[in-house]
Amino acid sequence: MSWIDIGSVEDIPLRGARILKTPEGCVAVFRTEEQEVFAASNTCPHKGGPLSEGIVHGRSVTCPLHNWVFSLETGEAQGADEGRIATYPVRLEGGRILIDGESLRTRSAA
Numbered sequence: 029m030s031w032i033d034i035g036s037v038e039d040i041p042l043r044g045a046r047i048l049k050t051p052e053g054c055v056a057v058f059r060t061e062e063q064e065v066f067a068a069s070n071t072c073p074h075k076g077g078p079l080s081e082g083i084v085h086g087r088s089v090t091c092p093l094h095n096w097v098f099s100l101e102t103g104e105a106q107g108a109d110e111g112r113i114a115t116y117p118v119r120l121e122g123g124r125i126l127i128d129g130e131s132l133r134t135r136s137a138a
Contacts, residue, residue, distance in 0.1 A: 031126040037065060045080035050132050055116060056080035058089060058100055065125050066100035067116040
C-alpha cells in the first residue's frame with residue numbers, strides 16, 4: 029500500500045464527512061463518534077445520493093435521499109436494501125488521515 033496524507037482528523041466533524049476529489053470521482057471520508065475514520069464512495073447506488081451529506085451513525089451512513097443504510101466497514105447495504113458502495117483503506121497516524129493511494133488509482137470511475 030502507498031499511503032497518502034489527506035489531512036487532519038480534526039478537519040472532519042464528528043459523525044460527519046468531507047469529500048476527497050480524485051481523477052476518477054469523489055470519495056467521502058467519514059468520521060464516527062468513536063473517532064474512527066472510513067473512506068467510501070460518495071455515491072449511493074440506488075439513486076446517486078451524496079453519501080457525504082448523509083447521517084453517520086455507529087459504523088454506518090444513511091443516504092440523504094431515500095434512507096438506504098451502508099456499512100462504512102464493508103460497503104454492504106443493510107436491512108432490506110441491496111447494493112454496495114466501494115470502500116478504501118484508511119488509517120490514523122498522529123492525528124493525520126492516511127488513505128491508500130493504490131486503491132484510489134485502481135477504482136472504477138464514480
